[in-house]
Amino acid sequence: MSEFPDDCVDLIVTSPPYADSRKKTYGGIHPDGYVEWFIPIAAELKRVLKNDGSFVLNIKERVVGGERHTYVLELVLALKRAGWLWTEEYMWHKKNCSPGKWPNRFRDAWERCLHFTKQKQFRMFQENVMAPTGDWAKTRLKKLGDNDKIRLNSQVGSGFGKNIANWVGRDMAYPTNVLHIATECGNKNHSAAFPKELPSWFIKLFTAEDDLVLDPFMGSGTSCVAAYELGRNYAGIELKEEYYSEAVSNLNDARRIPAQRKLI
Amino acid sequence: MSEFPDDCVDLIVTSPPYADSRKKTYGGIHPDGYVEWFIPIAAELKRVLKNDGSFVLNIKERVVGGERHTYVLELVLALKRAGWLWTEEYMWHKKNCSPGKWPNRFRDAWERCLHFTKQKQFRMFQENVMAPTGDWAKTRLKKLGDNDKIRLNSQVGSGFGKNIANWVGRDMAYPTNVLHIATECGNKNHSAAFPKELPSWFIKLFTAEDDLVLDPFMGSGTSCVAAYELGRNYAGIELKEEYYSEAVSNLNDARRIPAQRKLI
DNA sequence: GTTCCGCATGAATCGATAG
DNA sequence: ACTATCGATTCATGCGGAA
Numbered sequence: 001m002s003e004f005p006d007d008c009v010d011l012i013v014t015s016p017p018y019a020d021s022r023k024k025t026y027g028g029i030h031p032d033g034y035v036e037w038f039i040p041i042a043a044e045l046k047r048v049l050k051n052d053g054s055f056v057l058n059i060k061e062r063v064v065g066g067e068r069h070t071y072v073l074e075l076v077l078a079l080k081r082a083g084w085l086w087t088e089e090y091m092w093h094k095k096n097c098s099p100g101k102w103p104n105r106f107r108d109a110w111e112r113c114l115h116f117t118k119q120k121q122f123r124m125f126q127e128n129v130m131a132p133t134g135d136w137a138k139t140r141l142k143k144l145g146d147n148d149k150i151r152l153n154s155q156v157g158s159g160f161g162k163n164i165a166n167w168v169g170r171d172m173a174y175p176t177n178v179l180h181i182a183t184e185c186g187n188k189n190h191s192a193a194f195p196k197e198l199p200s201w202f203i204k205l206f207t208a209e210d211d212l213v214l215d216p217f218m219g220s221g222t223s224c225v226a227a228y229e230l231g232r233n234y235a236g237i238e239l240k241e242e243y244y245s246e247a248v249s250n251l252n253d254a255r256r257i258p259a260q261r262k263l264i
Numbered sequence: 265m266s267e268f269p270d271d272c273v274d275l276i277v278t279s280p281p282y283a284d285s286r287k288k289t290y291g292g293i294h295p296d297g298y299v300e301w302f303i304p305i306a307a308e309l310k311r312v313l314k315n316d317g318s319f320v321l322n323i324k325e326r327v328v329g330g331e332r333h334t335y336v337l338e339l340v341l342a343l344k345r346a347g348w349l350w351t352e353e354y355m356w357h358k359k360n361c362s363p364g365k366w367p368n369r370f371r372d373a374w375e376r377c378l379h380f381t382k383q384k385q386f387r388m389f390q391e392n393v394m395a396p397t398g399d400w401a402k403t404r405l406k407k408l409g410d411n412d413k414i415r416l417n418s419q420v421g422s423g424f425g426k427n428i429a430n431w432v433g434r435d436m437a438y439p440t441n442v443l444h445i446a447t448e449c450g451n452k453n454h455s456a457a458f459p460k461e462l463p464s465w466f467i468k469l470f471t472a473e474d475d476l477v478l479d480p481f482m483g484s485g486t487s488c489v490a491a492y493e494l495g496r497n498y499a500g501i502e503l504k505e506e507y508y509s510e511a512v513s514n515l516n517d518a519r520r521i522p523a524q525r526k527l528i
Numbered sequence: 529g530t531t532c533c534g535c536a537t538g539a540a541t542c543g544a545t546a547g
Numbered sequence: 548a549c550t551a552t553c554g555a556t557t558c559a560t561g562c563g564g565a566a
Contacts, residue, residue: 018539063541066384067349073337085331091355091374093442098540099557101438104388107557108540109440110355120330124368174365176373178357182560185537194539397558437558532566538559547551 001041001216001237004048009235010123010211012045013199013223015058019071031064034071035078042079045216052122054206055084058092058194060111066104072112079116087122088115088177092198095182113179113198126174128204133173199223203230221247225254265305265480265501268312273499274387274475276309277463277487279322283335295328298335299342306343309480316386318470319348322356322458324375330368336376343380351386352379352441356462359446377443377462392468394436463487467494485511489518 016038019031029037045055061072080086090113097109184195199222203213209231215223218236220243227234228251238244280302283295293301309319325336344350354377361373448459463486467477473495479487482500484507491498492515502508 015539060539062539066542067351068353070341070344070350073340076337077334080334086334087331088369089332091357093355093357094559096538096559096561097440098538099559100540100542101390101556102541103543104384104386105352105441105541106390106438107440109442111539120368122368126370174370176361176371177369178373183538185560530566532564534564535562537561540557542555543553544555545551545553547549 001044006047007050009048009214010053011206012214013056013202014215014217015194016217031069031071035075051118055116056202057114084116087117091178093180130172131175133171196222196226199226203227207232218247219243221250225250228254229257265308270311271314273312273478274317275470276478277320277466278479278481279458280481295333295335299338315382319380320466321378348380351381354441357444395439397435397437460486460490463490467491471496482511483507485514489514492518493521
């Protein structure tokens with residue numbers, strides 16, 4: 001990242017390695033040292049980000065010794081001390097979270113999407129993530145699983161399927177700061193990073209076409225693919241050769257999404 | 265609270281006055297002094313709570329100067345330093361959050377329900393809050409009319425009708441740590457407290473009948489009414505005479521919920 | 529062409545066992 | 548005494564193949 005000029009990135013959206021969770025692939029950052037490890041990286045991120053840009057950090061603290069570790073809370077405080085503004089905390093509701101049963105807790109079905117900026121005024125294109133509502137939702141929701149109806153009745157969510165584009169011009173509403181997105185599982189080879197819908201949503205919200213999106217922990221390139229599909233420029237950084245190759249492969253397979261579908 | 269004996273409360277569930285948000289009614293605790301104000305109260309809460317009890321704190325940080333204030337994060341760290349275990353953070357997704365539009369953020373549709381305990385081992389009755397599974401919904405609900413679905417839907421989490429009870433143990437699944445509950449939009453006089461469903465869920469999860477539930481910021485008594493309805497004992501503390509009277513009135517109107525419905 | 533069913537899969541966590 | 552590994556538990560999703 002040191003080769004990047006100052007103030008050149010419009011949006012940073014990333015999902016860094018979670019503390020201790022991928023020790024086999026990333027070497028494992030210990031929770032107690034997580035903040036110390038992250039802060040110098042955040043300083044470079046702040047340097048390359050434009051003043052009216054945004055930094056979206058997808059992260060969730062792990063359970064250590066029966067309680068939630070506090071390194072994410074401490075990271076927010078440390079980033080504030082480093083000059084970042086903690087503008088908002090979006091919530092990713094994972095509709096299909098990992099199974100399991102334990103005596104003292106339920107399955108964890110949400111992650112944080114922390115939104116940091118360099119200044120109070122920043123670029124935001126709210127219309128780009130409007131979601132359907134009203135009568136439209138009633139008819140469209142019929143095609144969703146019954147389970148969605150039961151658990152998430154009448155919710156105006158954060159973007160549904162891709163064919164949503166057909167309904168442009170009908171009743172649309174601004175979303176909330178809660179995103180309802182399923183994790184990608186199934187027949188993918190790579191270890192499922194966050195679902196493409198997640199970076200897509202923030203890319204649509206915080207950038208325009210031809211803007212530059214950076215993912216400093218690229219992994220298999222989900223954020224970069226999302227940026228490419230939406231007609232944005234992208235930059236990704238990845239230390240692991242294996243992940244890098246996979247990202248290149250995924251980006252080669254990626255296709256731009258037709259313009260009229262970008263608005264949704 | 266100083267009159268309470270040690271280790272007498274099974275569950276503390278409360279929604280304290282949010283910093284600066286109700287200054288007209290509560291005198292307004294400034295965000296910067298929030299932790300300092302809360303810590304001595306938390307010490308008393310820790311004294312009166314049984315060792316295997318739980319403390320559920322419903323709270324959300326306000327926006328101050330364009331960014332989220334950090335007093336809630338600092339409160340968690342301070343409570344940990346005071347000996348509390350930060351066992352879990354449940355998320356309350358407000359299905360119908362208040363309308364509004366701002367240039368730099370969307371409507372806030374979630375609040376934290378922080379779960380603290382005194383020790384790793386605590387009482388938890390997971391079966392009491394089980395919800396229908398996806399398969400159950402797909403196969404069983406298909407034959408019901410839409411009205412039936414809606415009616416059932418509205419009762420998820422707050423006790424089902426009688427005929428649903430027949431299915432207990434067959435097609436029920438444990439919930440996640442995300443609660444989908446609508447805010448109560450009725451024309452109540454008091455400034456909107458949390459919906460009764462929220463304390464009800466935690467009361468069912470963390471207490472048995474005849475246990476003692478405490479709400480140290482009773483307000484209009486929502487938590488106490490929930491406890492009473494579920495056959496628990498309750499204690500509430502409220503400084504404002506006006507709120508206290510309203511709570512007494514609400515408690516006089518409350519009715520116990522028939523036993524067979526408590527289990528769902 | 530639909531609808532239905534079966535199956536693999538996942539940023540998980542706990543408790544017990546082994547080093 | 549402390550850390551590392553492993554089995555058990557559990558459910559929404561999306562795919563492919565079958566009806």
